[in-house]
Amino acid sequence: MASALRFNHVTKTFAHRAGQMxxxxxxLDLARPSKRRSRFEALTDVSFALEAGESLGLIGANxxxxxxxxxxxxxxxxxDQGSIDVSGRVTALLELGAGFHYDLTGAENLxxxxxxxxxxxxxxxxxxxxxxxxxxxxxxxxxxxxxxSAGMTVRLAFSVAVAADPDVLLVDExxxxxxxxxxxxxxxxxxxxxxxxxxxxxxxxxTELITMLCQRVLWLxxxxxxxxxxAEEVVAAYKASAA
Amino acid sequence: MKEPKxxxxxxxxxxxxxxKDFKIRYRNMSLGILWSLINPxxxxxxxxxxxxxxxxxxARDQPYPVFVLCGLVPFNFxxxxxxxxxxxxxxxxxLIKRVLVPREVIxxxxxxxxxxxxxxxFGLLLLLTVGFGLRPNIYWLWLPAIWALFVVFLxxxxxxAAAINVYIRDTRYVLESFNMVLFWLVPIFYSFSIIPxxxxxxxxxxxxxxxxxxxxxxxxEGVAPPMSLMLNLTIAASAxxxxxLAIFRRLKPYFYEHI
Numbered sequence: 495m496a497s498a499l500r501f502n503h504v505t506k507t508f509a510h511r512a513g514q515m516x517x518x519x520x521x522l523d524l525a526r527p528s529k530r531r532s533r534f535e536a537l538t539d540v541s542f543a544l545e546a547g548e549s550l551g552l553i554g555a556n557x558x559x560x561x562x563x564x565x566x567x568x569x570x571x572x573x574d575q576g577s578i579d580v581s582g583r584v585t586a587l588l589e590l591g592a593g594f595h596y597d598l599t600g601a602e603n604l605x606x607x608x609x610x611x612x613x614x615x616x617x618x619x620x621x622x623x624x625x626x627x628x629x630x631x632x633x634x635x636x637x638x639x640x641x642x643s644a645g646m647t648v649r650l651a652f653s654v655a656v657a658a659d660p661d662v663l664l665v666d667e668x669x670x671x672x673x674x675x676x677x678x679x680x681x682x683x684x685x686x687x688x689x690x691x692x693x694x695x696x697x698x699x700x701t702e703l704i705t706m707l708c709q710r711v712l713w714l715x716x717x718x719x720x721x722x723x724x725a726e727e728v729v730a731a732y733k734a735s736a737a
Numbered sequence: 738m739k740e741p742k743x744x745x746x747x748x749x750x751x752x753x754x755x756x757k758d759f760k761i762r763y764r765n766m767s768l769g770i771l772w773s774l775i776n777p778x779x780x781x782x783x784x785x786x787x788x789x790x791x792x793x794x795x796a797r798d799q800p801y802p803v804f805v806l807c808g809l810v811p812f813n814f815x816x817x818x819x820x821x822x823x824x825x826x827x828x829x830x831x832l833i834k835r836v837l838v839p840r841e842v843i844x845x846x847x848x849x850x851x852x853x854x855x856x857x858x859f860g861l862l863l864l865l866t867v868g869f870g871l872r873p874n875i876y877w878l879w880l881p882a883i884w885a886l887f888v889v890f891l892x893x894x895x896x897x898a899a900a901i902n903v904y905i906r907d908t909r910y911v912l913e914s915f916n917m918v919l920f921w922l923v924p925i926f927y928s929f930s931i932i933p934x935x936x937x938x939x940x941x942x943x944x945x946x947x948x949x950x951x952x953x954x955x956x957x958e959g960v961a962p963p964m965s966l967m968l969n970l971t972i973a974a975s976a977x978x979x980x981x982l983a984i985f986r987r988l989k990p991y992f993y994e995h996i
Contacts, residue, residue, distance in 0.1 A: 497738060500738065508994060509994065515904060515905065515906045515995060516905070517907040520904065520905055565834075565993070567741060568741060568837050569740065569741030569742060569743070569837050570833075570834065570835070570837060571993035571994065572990050572991075577740075578740065578741065579738035579739060579740065580738065580739065580740075580741050581738050581739070583744060584741050586835075586836075586837065588834075588835045588836075589831075589835045592831060592832075592835035592836055593831065593832060593836040595757060595761060597760075597761050598760060602757070602760065605753055606753045606756075606757050609745070609749050609750045609752075609753040609754075610745075610750065610838045611745070611836075612743060612744050612745025612746070613745065613746070613749075614745070614746040614749055615746060615749045618749075
């Protein structure tokens with residue numbers, strides 16, 4: 495099988511206080527180039543390669559770099575060093591309700607989200623019914639999203655994301671908001687994806703979810719790969735270290 | 738294997754983003770679409786009263802409400818599209834940080850969604866034009882071409898301003914002041930003929946003023962817009978789009994870090 499997602503010695507840094515974005519700050523930067531903002535490394539020399547059909551879990555404490563890996567793999571930000579390669583279509587579910595607008599109805603958000611994920615008009619027309627069916631929120635489809643619970647929101651988002659038929663699916667934490675029945679559905683979908691040679695990366699604090707859905711696990715600590723291997727083995731080591 | 742990159746249906750994406758903007762704006766308004774008409778109608782009435790009745794009028798032989806609206810419609814579109822375009826990247830931080838849509842699409846969709854209001858106001862203008870007894874003429878066919886150039890011009894400005902606004906958040910306040918100044922410098926309530934000759938050149942190279950003049954030539958005087966105006970608009974549109982895209986492309990790799 496061919497590689498589907500590969501990180502080659504990826505380092506990613508962010509500037510401290512990059513949030514200050516007023517004219518004053520820009521002028522100060524220009525006037526005092528020596529006082530350039532210090533940077534911290536969110537990821538340091540991270541490498542891994544996933545074969546098509548594999549699913550990888552990302553675990554680690556807050557700030558360990560899980561979300562940074564997903565953002566880079568999605569193409570939202572750029573690595574400072576190293577390279578990231580993907581093959582095929584990447585679809586990401588990075589935050590609850592990302593890309594949804596709470597004043598629009600579920601059906602309207604479904605269409606906007608599908609278009610943003612790269613689906614064509616015809617694909618949306620063909621898949622609309624199955625997306626709604628899979629999400630299980632048919633009853634609330636014409637209600638504004640602001641009345642949706644977290645669980646309903648993640649159901650709709652996940653249903654659209656899998657309908658976009660990605661080759662690589664990236665999911666950050668959000669699945670934890672679904673109920674048991676939805677887990678079972680996701681699990682079924684993820685198994686189906688695996689058998690079709692699709693690749694999944696899942697970041698979560700729930701080791702239970704990770705072992706249920708992933709074959710391999712990458713354990714991150716302060717932006718570095720602490721351990722990588724089979725799901726059971728890495729999760730056991732992670733739990734032991736946290737205890 | 739390659740770098741992550743968005744693929745998909747641009748037309749469908751634009752359509753959805755424009756509709757989204759439009760629905761959000763009107764869903765919370767009981768009068769809905771009428772709001773697009775109320776602002777220009779109120780301004781038109783006030784100006785017609787003030788400049789037509791009180792201060793002694795210019796452009797005596799023309800229906801003043803249509804005259805004013807020929808200035809207000811381009812000005813409203815310019816300020817509306819520029820402001821929503823300039824703040825579009827920061828306002829859509831949720832998309833920039835979490836969804837891989839092509840970044841250029843966001844300011845352009847913001848400008849295009851203002852075209853929906855423009856069409857409504859334009860409908861009002863044409864209705865009033867005919868209502869005041871001015872007949873449609875063959876030169877009306879120029880209108881789509883002129884406006885297409887103006888929309889391209891604004892897409893360019895919006896791209897540049899949106900990218901700069903990510904790095905310098907004061908940009909929007911600068912633009913607000915700029916728009917206020919522009920209100921007086923675009924011939925909305927006065928005509929080209931009263932401008933002293935030594936300043937006429939400045940008016941001719943201002944693309945917003947050029948559009949107003951072109952509109953008045955076509956709708957009020959029933960003549961074709963002068964070629965020099967069309968040339969100015971074409972140059973302004975190409976230059977703005979080229980420069981705007983260049984700025985945007987240069988700054989966009991780091992939007993994520995700065996939002």
